[in-house]
Amino acid sequence: MSEEIIKDVIVRENEDYIINMGPQHPSTHGVLRFEVCLKGETVKYLIPHIGYIHRGIEKMSEAITYQQVIHLTDRMDYLSAHINNEAVCMVVEEAMQVEVPERVKYIRTILDELNRIASHQLWWCAFGMDLGALTAFFYGLRDREQILDIFEESFGSRLLHSFNTPGGLMHDVHPNFQKRTKEFITYFRKKLPEYDQLLTGNIIFQERAKGVGYMSREKAIAYGVTGPSGRGSNLACDIRKIAPYGAYDKVQFDEILMTEGDTFARYQVRMAEMWESLKIIEQLIDNIPEGDFTAKMKPIIKLPVGEYFKRVETARGELAVYVVSDGNKSPYRVKFRSPNFSNLFVMNELAAGGKIADLVAISGSLDLVIPDIDR
Amino acid sequence: MLNKQELSEIILKMVPEATFPEGTQLTEVIVPAEKILALAEGLKNNKETAFDYLISLTAVDFTTNMTVVYHLDSTQFRHLIVLKVVLTDRENPLVDSVSPVWATAEFHEREVFDLFGIRFNNHPNLKRLFLEDDYGFPLRKDFRDEINIIER
Numbered sequence: 001m002s003e004e005i006i007k008d009v010i011v012r013e014n015e016d017y018i019i020n021m022g023p024q025h026p027s028t029h030g031v032l033r034f035e036v037c038l039k040g041e042t043v044k045y046l047i048p049h050i051g052y053i054h055r056g057i058e059k060m061s062e063a064i065t066y067q068q069v070i071h072l073t074d075r076m077d078y079l080s081a082h083i084n085n086e087a088v089c090m091v092v093e094e095a096m097q098v099e100v101p102e103r104v105k106y107i108r109t110i111l112d113e114l115n116r117i118a119s120h121q122l123w124w125c126a127f128g129m130d131l132g133a134l135t136a137f138f139y140g141l142r143d144r145e146q147i148l149d150i151f152e153e154s155f156g157s158r159l160l161h162s163f164n165t166p167g168g169l170m171h172d173v174h175p176n177f178q179k180r181t182k183e184f185i186t187y188f189r190k191k192l193p194e195y196d197q198l199l200t201g202n203i204i205f206q207e208r209a210k211g212v213g214y215m216s217r218e219k220a221i222a223y224g225v226t227g228p229s230g231r232g233s234n235l236a237c238d239i240r241k242i243a244p245y246g247a248y249d250k251v252q253f254d255e256i257l258m259t260e261g262d263t264f265a266r267y268q269v270r271m272a273e274m275w276e277s278l279k280i281i282e283q284l285i286d287n288i289p290e291g292d293f294t295a296k297m298k299p300i301i302k303l304p305v306g307e308y309f310k311r312v313e314t315a316r317g318e319l320a321v322y323v324v325s326d327g328n329k330s331p332y333r334v335k336f337r338s339p340n341f342s343n344l345f346v347m348n349e350l351a352a353g354g355k356i357a358d359l360v361a362i363s364g365s366l367d368l369v370i371p372d373i374d375r
Numbered sequence: 376m377l378n379k380q381e382l383s384e385i386i387l388k389m390v391p392e393a394t395f396p397e398g399t400q401l402t403e404v405i406v407p408a409e410k411i412l413a414l415a416e417g418l419k420n421n422k423e424t425a426f427d428y429l430i431s432l433t434a435v436d437f438t439t440n441m442t443v444v445y446h447l448d449s450t451q452f453r454h455l456i457v458l459k460v461v462l463t464d465r466e467n468p469l470v471d472s473v474s475p476v477w478a479t480a481e482f483h484e485r486e487v488f489d490l491f492g493i494r495f496n497n498h499p500n501l502k503r504l505f506l507e508d509d510y511g512f513p514l515r516k517d518f519r520d521e522i523n524i525i526e527r
Contacts, residue, residue: 051505058490059513094400221427221450224479235450242453308400309446309457311430320446324435333514337431337446345482374505 016044019356023052027130027360030370034347034359041355046348054374061334066092066166066301069334074160076338077372079119080314082111085164087312087321090245092166093295094310095303095325102247103291104168106284109246110181111151111163113277117188118147119315120270120277123367127267128199130364131208136199143191150180166301168294181285185278192274200271209264213350213362216261223349224342227317228273229366232266234259239313251283263358263365270367302329316340316367340372376454377423385424389417401446403457411443411460412471418447418456419476425449426456432473432483434491436516441468441493462493472498490514 022033031052037044057076061069066088073084086108093100121144128136148158154174155163163170199205215225220233230237238255240248256272258265303325311320317339324333343366350362377385379395379402386393390410396403406414418426426447434443445458462468472495474481484495485504492512495501503510511518 054505056513219478222478224429224477237450306398306400307457309455318430320430322431322433322444322446333435335431335433335444337433341482341486342479345479 021359023049027363029126029368032344032368032370032373034363036351036356036359038356041357043351043354043356043359046351046359048344048347050344050370050373052374053371055371057375058334058336061331063330065329066303066331069331070164070166071160071162073336074162075371076336076375077314077316077319077340077369078159079122079369080115080316080319081159081161082108082115082163083312083314084319085162086112086246087310087319089164089166090312091308091310091321091323092301092303095306095308095323096166096297096301098167098295098297100168100295101291101293102289104293104295105247106288107169107173107293108164109248109251110281110284110288111161112246113280114147114150114181114184116315117274117277118144120274121147123270123315124195124199127364127367128205130360131205133199133202133205136195139191139194139198143188146184146187150177150184153177153180165294165297167297168292172293178285178288181281185282185285188274188278192271192278195271200267206264208358208361209267209365210262212263212354212358213365214260214262215346215350219346219349220261223346225317225346226342227314227339227367228256228269229266229343230317231256232258232269232365233261237318239311239318243311245310245312247284248280251280253280263361266365300329302327303331314339316369316372317343336375338372338375340368340370341375344368344373376452382424382454382456385421386414386418390414399457401455401457403459405459405461408460408462408470411445411458412473412476414458415445415473415476424454424456425451427451427477429473429477429479429483430455432480432487434487434493434514436491436514438516439463441465441491443470443487443493445473468493469496470494471496474498 017038019036021036023031033049035047057072070085070088073088074081121140125137125140152158154177155161215233217233217235220230220235226237234257241255253276256269258269305327308323320337322335323331326332351359382402383395390406392407394405418424426449428448428450430446430448432445441462443460447456460470487493489503489505491514
């Protein structure tokens with residue numbers, strides 16, 4: 001590590017070093033601070049410090065309507081914005097017993113998967129860059145741009161969509177949507193092997209990723225690690241398989257599982273998931289049924305008194321939404337169980353005993369998005 | 376995968392005081408605060424239930440009481456259950472930590488402590504997670520923020 005990124009070095013009497021990595025460190029992808037205790041170059045323990053961008057989304061949600069809550073969920077895991085929106089919509093739809101039109105289910109699932117690919121692409125860019133492969137960054141962003149263009153054409157926004165509304169979609173997708181998505185699939189099928197040629201097969205990259213940050217299946221379960229990070233440790237935790245929502249019950253796809261549990265396994269899971277996402281989109285894109293883009297909903301949504309719980313699979317793992325309603329137009333209490341919150345705290349287990357240089361590889365392989373942790 | 380009837384029979388053997396509210400979306404169990412750790416251990420180690428995965432641990436302030444809510448899943452059977460502990464003492468809410476059973480609980484409990492002021496017995500490191508030490512407990516319904524006024 002170079003001089004300038006070591007913010008603060010305290011010498012303790014037993015010659016342990018405490019180094020603060022972050023909160024402005026480029027590889028933390030946001031404001032997160034690791035308090036790292038070192039013995040020489042070896043990490044003795046690591047304590048994550050969070051809360052730098054805690055905005056109190058759960059508290060804010062208690063004062064606004066359900067339609068407005070959707071816009072806040074964009075700001076949690078901003079790379080899976082569409083999937084976060086869907087989670088809240090599903091809670092409202094289940095509580096009000098609204099049957100969503102088939103067309104909406106198909107479009108939502110396609111957009112979920114496009115969103116997942118875009119998210120994995122950005123992760124791939126940043127992971128390559130963290131490990132010193134800057135070219136990866138340009139390759140990934142070039143292809144991600146194609147998806148963002150599709151999003152922009154259909155909803156007018158590229159990152160924070162808020163395109164889902166309770167009961168359906170804000171408006172119908174752009175007439176070009178099908179054509180452009182199909183073009184993207186053909187385009188990306190050609191480009192994805194380039195990713196492997198550039199990074200996966202690279203011996204320097206493999207040396208830095210293989211055998212680093214081993215996580216056993218038991219540890220993944222104990223820490224509640226989900227998503228590609230959990231599946232790299234052979235933990236079948238895909239909500240799309242466990243409790244299918246949207247149109248996931250109509251498509252064939254594999255849940256990617258790796259047994260190695262190291263950084264490279266987590267990398268391979270995400271790379272393979274991009275292929276699976278393409279497969280899902282391909283099965284749906286030609287069969288989008290005609291019909292309404294939204295079910296009939298009242299302008300003021302009041303959920304019946306009760307408690308509701310829904311889970312979705314975001315690009316990083318399981319997002320669970322727990323809503324307590326007292327019959328008013330805004331929720332009494334909302335809890336977002338965000339995947340990154342649970343995934344973050346396994347860091348100490350993965351990094352302790354390893355070298356400090358591997359810390360960047362490990363935190364990169366968990367694919368943390370900090371606003372999702374702080375909420 | 377066990378249904379509500381089978382789950383409740385197993386739980387009643389572990390904690391006879393447990394009650395099961397009707398008409399809920401998922402199977403819910405309300406247990407006394409002093410029994411939660413025993414029930415958590417029982418549900419995780421019982422071969423038929425095997426609730427090894429704590430999805431989320433949170434709390435709700437119902438103004439008359441504080442309720443700690445545990446959402447559990449089994450990676451083997453994929454059945455869900457919701458455990459609830461009702462704490463009537465708002466001044467000094469206290470419940471046993473379940474972090475020996477599920478490692479992730481340590482951090483979820485810190486979050487609950489930070490936002491609700493609920494303390495957890497035998498927690499390895501009960502410090503605030505997001506906010507400063509002198510901040511109030513914002514998710515309590517009687518919390519008043521002078522700067523950003525969020526009423527409700």
